[in-house]
Amino acid sequence: xxxxxxxxxxxxxxxxxxxxxxxxxxxxxxxxxxxxxxxxxxxxxxxxxxxxxxxxxxxxxxxxxxxxxxxxxxxxxxxxxxxxxxxxxxxxxxxxxxxxxxxxxxxxxxxxxxxxxxxxxxxxxxxxxxxxxxxxxxxxxx
Amino acid sequence: xxxxxxxxxxxxxxxxxxxxxxxxxxxxxxxxxxxxxxxxxxxxxxxxxxxxxxxxxxxxxxxxxxxxxxxxxxx
Numbered sequence: 001x002x003x004x005x006x007x008x009x010x011x012x013x014x015x016x017x018x019x020x021x022x023x024x025x026x027x028x029x030x031x032x033x034x035x036x037x038x039x040x041x042x043x044x045x046x047x048x049x050x051x052x053x054x055x056x057x058x059x060x061x062x063x064x065x066x067x068x069x070x071x072x073x074x075x076x077x078x079x080x081x082x083x084x085x086x087x088x089x090x091x092x093x094x095x096x097x098x099x100x101x102x103x104x105x106x107x108x109x110x111x112x113x114x115x116x117x118x119x120x121x122x123x124x125x126x127x128x129x130x131x132x133x134x135x136x137x138x139x140x141x142x
Numbered sequence: 143x144x145x146x147x148x149x150x151x152x153x154x155x156x157x158x159x160x161x162x163x164x165x166x167x168x169x170x171x172x173x174x175x176x177x178x179x180x181x182x183x184x185x186x187x188x189x190x191x192x193x194x195x196x197x198x199x200x201x202x203x204x205x206x207x208x209x210x211x212x213x214x215x216x217x
Contacts (some may be wrong), residue, residue, distance in 0.1 A: 002174045074172065075189055076180060135176075136184065138180070139146075
C-alpha cells in the first residue's frame with residue numbers, strides 16, 4: 001500500500017469514527033426535550049479536532065512502525081487524489097448552500113452547524129471511498 | 143468513464159532484461175511499485191513522459207512497450 005493510499009484509508013476511517021462518536025455523544029444528551037436544545041458545540045469541536053489529531057497520529061504511527069515504507073507520491077497518486085476530491089467536493093458546496101439558505105430562513109444554529117458538519121463528513125467519506133476504490137481497481141479514462 | 147485501452151509488454155521486457163524486478167523498474171522511473179503493477183496490469187495508463195521513461199530503461203522505442211488498438215471497438 002502506498003503512502004497516499006494508506007492516508008486515504010486513515011482519513012476515511014477517522015471521518016466515520018469521528019462522526020459516529022459525535023452522534024453517540026449528542027444523541028446521548030437528548031433527555032426527552034427538543035433536539036435543538038442539546039449542547040452540541042463542545043462535542044462537534046472536539047470530534048473535529050480529535051479526528052484531525054487522530055489522523056496525524058495514525059500517519060506518524062504507521063511511519064514509525066514501517067520506517068522503510070515508500071514515502072513517494074507519484075502521478076497516479078495525484079490523479080487519484082484529484083478524482084477523490086472531485087467526488088467529495090459537491091457535498092461541501094451543498095453544505096454551504098444549505099447553510100446559507102437555512103441562515104436566511106432563520107433556522108436554529110444547531111441545524112445549520114449540523115448540516116455543515118454532516119456535509120463535510122459526507123465529502124470526506126465519498127471522496128475517501130472513491131480514492132480507495134480506484135486504488136484497488138483502475139484509474140478511469142474520461 | 144472507461145478502462146484504459148493501452149496494452150503493454152513491460153512484464154516480458156522485464157524478464158528479457160535480467161528478470162528486472164517491479165521494484166527495480168519502479169525505482170528507475172520514479173513511481174511506486176503499486177503504480178508499476180497497475181500499469182503492467184493495464185489498470186493505469188501512464189503519462190507520455192512516464193511511458194518514455196519506461197521505454198528508455200529498456201532502450202527500446204515506445205511502440206515496443208505500449209500498444210493502442212487501431213479501431214474504436216463499440217462499447
